[in-house]
Amino acid sequence: MPSQPNVPERTKRSTCHETMEREEEKDGIGMEEYFPSPSEPKPSHPEHDDHNASFRIFHENISLEMERAKLSTRRENFPQCDAVQSGSQGDSIFLTWEDLWVTVSNGKTKCRSLLQGLTGYAQPGEFLAIMGPSGCGKSTLLDALAGRLSSNTRQSGEILINGRKQTLAFGTSAYVTQDDTLMTTLTVREAVYYSAQLQLPDSMSRSEKKERAEMTMRELGLQDTMNTRIGGWGSKGLSGGQKRRVSICIEILTRPKLLFLDEPTSGLDSAASYHVIKRIADLAQQDERTIIASIHQPSSEVFELFHNLCLLSSGRTVYFGPASAANEFFALNGFPCPTLRNPSDHFLRTINKDFDQDIEQGSDGLKMTTEEAINILVRSYKSSEICQQVRTRVAELYKKGGKTLEKKGSQASFFTQSLVLTRRSFVNMYRDVGYYWLRFAVYISLCLCVGTVFYKIGHSYGSIQARSSVLMYIASFITFMAIGGFPSFVEDMKIFERERLNGHYGVGAYVMGNTLSSIPYLLLVSAAPGAIAYYLVGLQRGIEHFVYFTLLLFICTLLVESLMMIIASVVPNFLMGIISGAGIQGLMMLNGGFFRLRDDIPNPFWRYPIYYISFHKYAFEGFYKNEFEGLTFPSNQGGQPILMSGNEILRKTLQMDMDYSKWVDLAVLLGMVVLYRLIFLGIIKFVEKFKPIIRALGTISPKQTTQVMVNPYSTPLHEAGI
Numbered sequence: 001m002p003s004q005p006n007v008p009e010r011t012k013r014s015t016c017h018e019t020m021e022r023e024e025e026k027d028g029i030g031m032e033e034y035f036p037s038p039s040e041p042k043p044s045h046p047e048h049d050d051h052n053a054s055f056r057i058f059h060e061n062i063s064l065e066m067e068r069a070k071l072s073t074r075r076e077n078f079p080q081c082d083a084v085q086s087g088s089q090g091d092s093i094f095l096t097w098e099d100l101w102v103t104v105s106n107g108k109t110k111c112r113s114l115l116q117g118l119t120g121y122a123q124p125g126e127f128l129a130i131m132g133p134s135g136c137g138k139s140t141l142l143d144a145l146a147g148r149l150s151s152n153t154r155q156s157g158e159i160l161i162n163g164r165k166q167t168l169a170f171g172t173s174a175y176v177t178q179d180d181t182l183m184t185t186l187t188v189r190e191a192v193y194y195s196a197q198l199q200l201p202d203s204m205s206r207s208e209k210k211e212r213a214e215m216t217m218r219e220l221g222l223q224d225t226m227n228t229r230i231g232g233w234g235s236k237g238l239s240g241g242q243k244r245r246v247s248i249c250i251e252i253l254t255r256p257k258l259l260f261l262d263e264p265t266s267g268l269d270s271a272a273s274y275h276v277i278k279r280i281a282d283l284a285q286q287d288e289r290t291i292i293a294s295i296h297q298p299s300s301e302v303f304e305l306f307h308n309l310c311l312l313s314s315g316r317t318v319y320f321g322p323a324s325a326a327n328e329f330f331a332l333n334g335f336p337c338p339t340l341r342n343p344s345d346h347f348l349r350t351i352n353k354d355f356d357q358d359i360e361q362g363s364d365g366l367k368m369t370t371e372e373a374i375n376i377l378v379r380s381y382k383s384s385e386i387c388q389q390v391r392t393r394v395a396e397l398y399k400k401g402g403k404t405l406e407k408k409g410s411q412a413s414f415f416t417q418s419l420v421l422t423r424r425s426f427v428n429m430y431r432d433v434g435y436y437w438l439r440f441a442v443y444i445s446l447c448l449c450v451g452t453v454f455y456k457i458g459h460s461y462g463s464i465q466a467r468s469s470v471l472m473y474i475a476s477f478i479t480f481m482a483i484g485g486f487p488s489f490v491e492d493m494k495i496f497e498r499e500r501l502n503g504h505y506g507v508g509a510y511v512m513g514n515t516l517s518s519i520p521y522l523l524l525v526s527a528a529p530g531a532i533a534y535y536l537v538g539l540q541r542g543i544e545h546f547v548y549f550t551l552l553l554f555i556c557t558l559l560v561e562s563l564m565m566i567i568a569s570v571v572p573n574f575l576m577g578i579i580s581g582a583g584i585q586g587l588m589m590l591n592g593g594f595f596r597l598r599d600d601i602p603n604p605f606w607r608y609p610i611y612y613i614s615f616h617k618y619a620f621e622g623f624y625k626n627e628f629e630g631l632t633f634p635s636n637q638g639g640q641p642i643l644m645s646g647n648e649i650l651r652k653t654l655q656m657d658m659d660y661s662k663w664v665d666l667a668v669l670l671g672m673v674v675l676y677r678l679i680f681l682g683i684i685k686f687v688e689k690f691k692p693i694i695r696a697l698g699t700i701s702p703k704q705t706t707q708v709m710v711n712p713y714s715t716p717l718h719e720a721g722i
């Protein structure tokens with residue numbers, strides 16, 4: 001039996017791992033009884049002899065499989081696949097993880113282990129399948145390996161990429177997540193083609209990119225749905241399985257060196273599953289890519305495409321090794337797969353403890369609970385030769401080392417990325433009926449209402465009050481309505497996050513595309529409804545006044561959208577985001593100088609910082625100056641008919657800053673738009689940068705782990721000399 005280095009004293013163990021270990025032991029069945037180590041002499045008994053003989057054969061088979069796996073990675077000259085991959089020979093990626101624990105804490109005392117001391121590897125040319133019952137930790141393992149664990153988790157153990165501690169970010173790997181985050185308004189062809197343009201190098205011609213996109217779509221069986229819109233809530237388009245294939249298609253366009261797939265076959269029928277997995281397995285074998293995928297219920301044909309299998313149950317390794325040897329491992333532990341059952345079904349049924357079921361073991365049909373069966377397999381695996389070989393391979397890969405990963409990301413230029421993103425975002429917006437056309441209709445209706453309520457406002461004394469009200473309504477409420485775009489921004493942010501993490505484009509190009517694409521629409525909603533209100537109300541005549549009015553309305557709407565983009569990047573939740581946005585705007589509106597004149601505000605906090613950073617101050621000033629300057633109104637003071645200039649009203653009655661022109665107000669608002677967009681850029685750029693730091697703060701080093709929650713296999717293999 002392989003000795004486990006540095007097994008700590010039981011007394012030192014923390015509550016969390018202690019409970020877990022006790023769970024393992026409570027069945028009271030020693031694994032040696034079921035799956036003796038080949039190195040241990042056993043009493044001579046015909047049955048034992050048979051068992052030992054088959055056991056030896058099993059280990060020989062496994063050794064052969066492992067050797068075959070090693071040989072495949074020793075091939076020095078990886079084939080050059082095509083111009084796009086441009087990966088120099090030998091720059092493939094291998095991953096090793098050792099004693100990997102992931103925990104979440106549900107409070108001060110409770111701690112739950114999602115992954116418990118996993119060790120394994122994934123190497124070029126191989127497809128590693130992660131299987132196990134729902135909730136066993138497959139996605140958590142993928143997230144941990146891809147460096148994408150959520151911040152409430154704690155990780156310990158070592159994950160090495162090419163034998164070094166380095167991060168996988170922005171295009172060094174691709175990750176097809178469990179959820180399909182796609183632009184619902186695009187057709188399949190558009191979605192894939194835009195992605196190809198974003199990711200593939202400028203040196204490739206448009207037709208080559210198109211060809212690559214079409215070929216990949218055909219490989220994934222999407223040829224009949226190319227012109228179908230993806231669809232989403234309220235507009236049915238593709239089926240779940242078709243969306244899954246679009247997500248995979250987008251990520252394999254550039255043939256990434258390391259590909260993570262979380263349940264790539266969910267929603268697919270068995271034939272589609274086979275073809276999709278076959279394509280991915282081909283990618284691994286022919287192109288020497290490293291593929292790690294979590295899979296539910298593969299058919300036997302699909303199962304045969306896996307090189308290695310990692311079988312998990314409640315975060316523990318039930319088996320890690322050649323997929324072809326898993327059946328024998330189960331059989332030797334007394335859980336042979338019935339002749340007519342698919343091996344993967346059999347494995348999952350044996351280790352799924354979510355449902356009450358009895359498992360029969362061995363030829364005598366000894367009945368036991370699933371929990372007991374899992375404990376037998378987990379212990380048997382830990383002490384087995386194959387586990388030892390996996391650990392040896394991990395140590396070998398560690399010693400072998402490899403290249404430090406270069407920052408990859410998109411191979412298209414900033415200009416191409418910005419252009420494609422602008423175009424894509426524009427297409428997405430104008431096809432979005434709710435965001436675009438419904439909002440437009442509401443703007444038109446509201447402006448018609450404004451026009452009819454304040455129709456032909458005139459120049460009487462009373463029109464001063466009416467003018468102030470209508471302009472205040474336009475400056476605050478009409479611009480406030482830009483908040484309605486928030487759900488689209490949240491969806492955009494989800495797509496951005498996926499594409500950004502997979503290195504499809506840079507943050508700068510995204511912000512540029514996002515800003516440019518919204519300009520035509522915002523100009524339209526400012527000009528058309530604005531013109532209706534302007535002329536029905538009878539605001540000051542003159543093209544200059546109308547142009548200023550439209551420009552100001554446009555800048556204010558752009559500003560509110562920019563504010564909502566910032567909120568969407570921080571609070572990616574519809575309800576919370578809309579409430580936060582409304583709250584901020586309400587605060588700014590209140591302190592913008594209309595509801596209470598600046599000098600009358602008693603609290604200096606509202607009177608100074610908030611008043612000056614409130615964009616409503618500049619919006620009110622701009623609209624008022626544009627309207628009142630140059631007009632005269634009769635005054636009723638003392639019953640004498642005196643004419644009062646608009647400037648006087650602004651200065652004396654409304655206490656507005658008249659030291660600068662209305663164009664300065666417009667310029668300040670434009671500056672605010674730029675500032676808000678820069679803040680948005682900073683957040684999405686630096687939040688990503690800070691994530692590894694936040695994660696690192698949450699990461700417990702192996703040393704701390706031994707102190708805090710003693711881990712039975714905490715010494716790295718290479719340090720242990722394995």
Ligand SMILES: Nc1ncnc2c1ncn2[C@@H]1O[C@H](COP(=O)(O)OP(=O)(O)OP(=O)(O)O)[C@@H](O)[C@H]1O
Pocket residue numbers: 104114132133134135136137138139140141150152153294
């Ligand atoms: N960030 C987290 N915080 C709290 N619990 C988590 C977190 N991530 C995962 N879990 C829990 O860990 C367990 C494993 O989750 P995971 O998503 O890895 O399972 P899975 O094997 O991929 O399941 P499925 O096949 O159903 O997708 C689940 O019980 C889940 O609730």
